[in-house]
Amino acid sequence: MEPLRLVQPEPGQSRYAALAAALRARIVAGEWPPGSAIPSEQTLAGEHGVALGTMRRALELLTEQGFIERSHGRGTFVKPALNGASMARFFRFGDGSGQVPASRILSRDALPAPAEVARSLGCGPGETALRLRRLRLLAQRPCLLEDIWLPLPLFAPLAEGDPAGWGDLLYPLFAQRCGVHVHRAVDSIGFGSLAAEQAHALELPPGHPCARVQRQAFDLAGRCIESRTTLGDANAFHYTVSIT
């Protein structure tokens, strides 16, 4: 018989919000890994000594916040990590078949993080981080050029071994090799033109207009675990926003 886990709502906070926070903490702590099932609402309600409807409200909150997914008749599951295939959503290349671009690692170095990268990753300036340069191709033609910074004690497993065997998606690799699950990402879109070196890699003329997508990726605990800059032909860029 499990003892009651009573939660004490902060003053002004509702009980279901407090319950959601408690469950979120258990998820973040890794008690239930991404993709696995958590106990049924019946069980959880009994465990915390609250009515079923109250626990449902808490689980609805966690669903809205993107921590869990519910499936009728099956159960409630910790939301699996993002797979990172979403970068192509900003560009419309060639056939538009929506397939994942192939990946080619151009370089891999452990370097002191420049100020801007350090700020983005939330680490001290000058701390060493892993920098990947990566080219992405569709039908053997270069389409995206990426500059990826990863904090270093955490991503040490990626500093070794042959990157040729990594496959086309990085985020599943982060999970397998480093135990890092990407839960949320923020993309910031801007515009610029290609430096000579960048233009050469993308097989475009120097000075060609490009779209620049700066991404920060976060894990379940809200720590920034990736700072990435992606460049692509501005003429292939497109994006749609709905306003309400």
Next chain:
Amino acid sequence: MEPLRLVQPEPGQSRYAALAAALRARIVAGEWPPGSAIPSEQTLAGEHGVALGTMRRALELLTEQGFIERSHGRGTFVKPALNGASMARFFRFGDGSGQVPASRILSRDALPAPAEVARSLGCGPGETALRLRRLRLLAQRPCLLEDIWLPLPLFAPLAEGDPAGWGDLLYPLFAQRCGVHVHRAVDSIGFGSLAAEQAHALELPPGHPCARVQRQAFDLAGRCIESRTTLGDANAFHYTVSIT
């Protein structure tokens, strides 16, 4: 004593979804104009012969869908129309003080709608529509150039009178003069370069890179009531997206 308004859920549809649809129809029909209060959940629940909690679920649905806003202790209100000040959200000009750019109407004509515009507005190709060309300025400096198409029987009141008195925002004008309330908008973003005439209006060199935002605006009933193309300096463009 108001008679019961019983709703019949479609097979496979929940009762609260059917209630939400019924209320949405009354909102779209104009029974409660934008900004006005609708009856309390108590009243509505009684009126439809359902439990309070069920009516709450229906109202939650309408809230998510953007048709109503609820305010603790005050009541439930039909969501007021968009004010259209949101175009500046795509650009970062000068001081970044976030103020609304001034508006200058460059031209106003009733013309047959080109095929693409007609498709966007959902009217027959070649039907006449109202075209506005409009320049927007911050601190007396041009920043955005707009090409706006409006379907014509509906917007006839804007074909007359001096546009100089219209003010800086069009959407409030749509509501006052034409009874059109903008409920939702979809913006599609791309990059291009300025034609000579466009460059001249924006005081930029011809061929200068520009961001192009194509907007479709919709009223409560879901009809497209505006097709707009906005051009601005690509170097001032920025936008942030959160992915979960």
Next chain:
DNA sequence: AAGTGGTCTAGACCACTCT
């Protein structure tokens, strides 16, 4: 003080999934 939406309870029953 009256009226509104927000929280919480304790139950019943239904729909879906898996074995």
Next chain:
DNA sequence: GAGTGGTCTAGACCACTTG
């Protein structure tokens, strides 16, 4: 058939806004 989440009920009480 057992277990899950989804719907619906009927009520009590609380928190907020307004006259």
